[in-house]
Amino acid sequence: xxxxxxxxxxxxxxxxxxxxxxxxxxxxxxxxxxxxxxxxxxxxxxxxxxxxxxxxxxxxxxxxxxxxxxxxxxxxxxxxxxxxxxxxxxxxxxxxxxxxxxxxxxxxxxxxxxxxxxxxxxxxxxxxxxxxxxxxxxxxxxxxxxxxxxxxxxxxxxxxxxxxxxxxxxxxxxxxxxxxxxxxxxxxxxxxxxxxxxxxxxxxxxxxxxxxxxxxxxxxxxxxxxxxxxxxxxxxxxxxxxxxxxxxxxxxxxxxxxxxxxxxxxxxxxxxxxxxxxxxxxxxxxxxxxxxxxxxxxxxxxxxxxxxxxxxxxxxxxxxxxxxxxxxxxxxxxxxxxxxxxxxxxxxxxxxxxxxxxxxxxxxxxxxxxxxxxxxxxx
Numbered sequence: 001x002x003x004x005x006x007x008x009x010x011x012x013x014x015x016x017x018x019x020x021x022x023x024x025x026x027x028x029x030x031x032x033x034x035x036x037x038x039x040x041x042x043x044x045x046x047x048x049x050x051x052x053x054x055x056x057x058x059x060x061x062x063x064x065x066x067x068x069x070x071x072x073x074x075x076x077x078x079x080x081x082x083x084x085x086x087x088x089x090x091x092x093x094x095x096x097x098x099x100x101x102x103x104x105x106x107x108x109x110x111x112x113x114x115x116x117x118x119x120x121x122x123x124x125x126x127x128x129x130x131x132x133x134x135x136x137x138x139x140x141x142x143x144x145x146x147x148x149x150x151x152x153x154x155x156x157x158x159x160x161x162x163x164x165x166x167x168x169x170x171x172x173x174x175x176x177x178x179x180x181x182x183x184x185x186x187x188x189x190x191x192x193x194x195x196x197x198x199x200x201x202x203x204x205x206x207x208x209x210x211x212x213x214x215x216x217x218x219x220x221x222x223x224x225x226x227x228x229x230x231x232x233x234x235x236x237x238x239x240x241x242x243x244x245x246x247x248x249x250x251x252x253x254x255x256x257x258x259x260x261x262x263x264x265x266x267x268x269x270x271x272x273x274x275x276x277x278x279x280x281x282x283x284x285x286x287x288x289x290x291x292x293x294x295x296x297x298x299x300x301x302x303x304x305x306x307x308x309x310x311x312x313x314x315x316x317x318x319x320x321x322x323x324x325x326x327x328x329x330x331x332x333x334x335x336x337x338x339x340x341x342x343x344x345x346x347x348x349x350x351x352x353x354x355x356x357x358x359x360x361x362x363x364x365x366x367x368x369x370x371x372x373x374x375x376x377x378x379x
Contacts, residue, residue, distance in 0.1 A: 001368060002031045002084060004076070006100065007091040009040040012206060013286040014121035017151070017174050018091040019043050024177070024361045026050045035079055037068065041263065053079050069095045069102075076103035080114055087115045087368050090145075093125065094134055097141035104144075115375040117147040117368070120169075122283025122304070123210075125159050139163040147371040152305030155283040170367060173308070174284045175357040181266050181293035183349075190271040193257065199229040199335045202272040202296070204265060204287045205279075207237025212301075214239070215278035215324050217246050217256070219299070222328035224255055227335050231256045232268055269294035273341065274331055277301065277310075280321055285309045288316075289355055292348035297334060297341065299327050309355075315348040 003025060007018030019042040022032040026049050034040060035053045043052070055075045057068045076099065079085065088103075090096035097118040104114045118141065125138070142148055142159070148169045150156040156169045194200055201220055205211040213233070220231040233243070233256060240258065247253050262268060269275070275291035277300035282288075284305040288298045292309070298316035300306050312318040317330040334341045 001086045001365075001372075002033070003368065004033045004035055004079060004083075004085045004088040005091070006035050006072070006076070006088065006096045007040065009034075009036045009038050009043075013174070013284070014091045014119075015040055016042055016286065017121070018089075018119075020175070020177055020357065021089075021361075021364065022050060023047065024357050025364070028361060028365065030365075033079055033083055033085065035072070035075055037072075044263065051083070069099050072096075073099045073102045073106070076100065077106050080107055080112065081110070085114070087117065087372055089117045089119065089368075091119045092121055093118060093138045093141055097145055098137050101141055101144045113375060115146045115371050116144075117149065117371055118142060118145040119149045119151070119172075120155055120159060120283075121151055122155055122281070125155060125162065125283075135163070139165070143167050146375050147367060149367070151284045152308050154305040154308065172360060172363050172367070173355055174286045174289060175355050175360040176289050176293045176352055177357045178293060178353075181269070181290050183295040184267070184270050186267055186270045189267065193232070193271060194230050196228065199223075199227055199273045200232060200271055201229060201274045201276055201331065202232040202234065202268060202291070203276045204234040204290075205237070205277075207235050207239040207243070209239065210280045211237075211239075212278045212280055212322070213243055214246065215322065215327070216276045217243060217250070217252070218324040219276060219278070219327045219331060220256070221250055221252065222324070223331045223335070224252070226332050229255070229335070232272065233258050234260075234262050234265060234268060236260050265290065266294060269296055272296050273335060274299055275316075276327070276331075277306065278319075278321070278324070278327060279303060279306075282306050289352055292316075292352040295345040295349045297344040297348050299330050299334075309351075311347070311351060314344070315351050316344065 005022045008015040019040040026032045031049045033051045037055045057071045090100045100116045107114050149172045151174045203216045275296045275298045282304040298310045301321045302318035310316045319326045
């Protein structure tokens with residue numbers, strides 16, 4: 001198949017999943033075309049059957065903001081026509097599903113049928129879609145898609161609860177590539193971070209309010225008072241300045257490392273003992289799954305789709321949102337018991353295999369073929 005993929009090319013979960021999916025599909029022999037405004041961050045190597053089409057957004061004095069949606073729609077039409085794509089897979093409802101509908105109508109006028117699948121990732125439903133100024137477009141775009149997938153059962157139910165959806169939603173969870181995410185021997189790296197054998201806690205996110213990164217620091221502060229430890233904060237975002245101020249106020253600057261955005265997060269996870277994810281909302285929790293693949297237990301909130309990934313008492317612990325005392329207590333419990341920590345590491349690794357990309361790729365391929373056949377029957 002010739003497959004077009006539209007996504008945000010950033011470090012966010014939707015862009016990561018879309019890119020890893022495209023790489024996986026290419027590995028099966030399909031031809032994959034990424035269409036976005038810059039090369040996706042996870043697309044770091046050359047693949048003979050992966051193509052990147054950059055969307056140029058032109059500036060005009062007439063527009064206060066560049067009309068990216070129009071540029072993207074035009075680029076989609078161009079790529080579909082000249083590359084003869086079989087299907088278009090858009091990730092994130094706004095604006096990609098809406099733009100795909102526009103492109104589909106333009107192509108229809110030219111006698112070209114374009115099957116479109118939309119994957120819902122979370123904040124496109126829970127935050128953007130919940131905004132009344134966007135919700136009519138989100139609902140319309142989902143219903144006009146030929147196929148719709150959601151990354152967790154919770155997200156599917158939340159979508160059906162908040163919108164009048166007529167298109168069936170298929171749940172295909174996020175996945176992990178075990179050729180990349182696995183525990184490797186990085187003892188030299190660990191000694192550089194924790195020279196005196198301290199335990200290492202880690203958090204990865206975009207540092208937005210919804211991620212509750214301040215809770216990460218609160219948990220770590222309590223843990224550090226009981227157990228010598230270090231904290232790695234991976235990512236960047238609007239909360240970083242506030243977090244740095246807290247580290248100074250709490251005299252934790254020597255114990256907390258702000259490492260910014262990182263591509264090789266697998267190497268950082270490989271030296272970590274506990275992954276902290278106290279988010280207010282997560283549709284799935286991809287960062288937690290990546291940690292588990294590297295044998296790192298997860299202490300998280302019990303919101304959204306996280307309980308589908310992190311199994312309480314087995315792969316880590318689930319806590320109420322904002323309950324930093326319980327999160328800290330669970331951390332101390334695990335870090336104080338080497339045997340228990342070892343067991344949780346094994347459990348996390350074993351459960352992560354339920355989300356192996358090699359098992360989930362065929363689900364996408366079968367769904368593509370199903371939607372293509374369905375659309376062709378209607379023509």
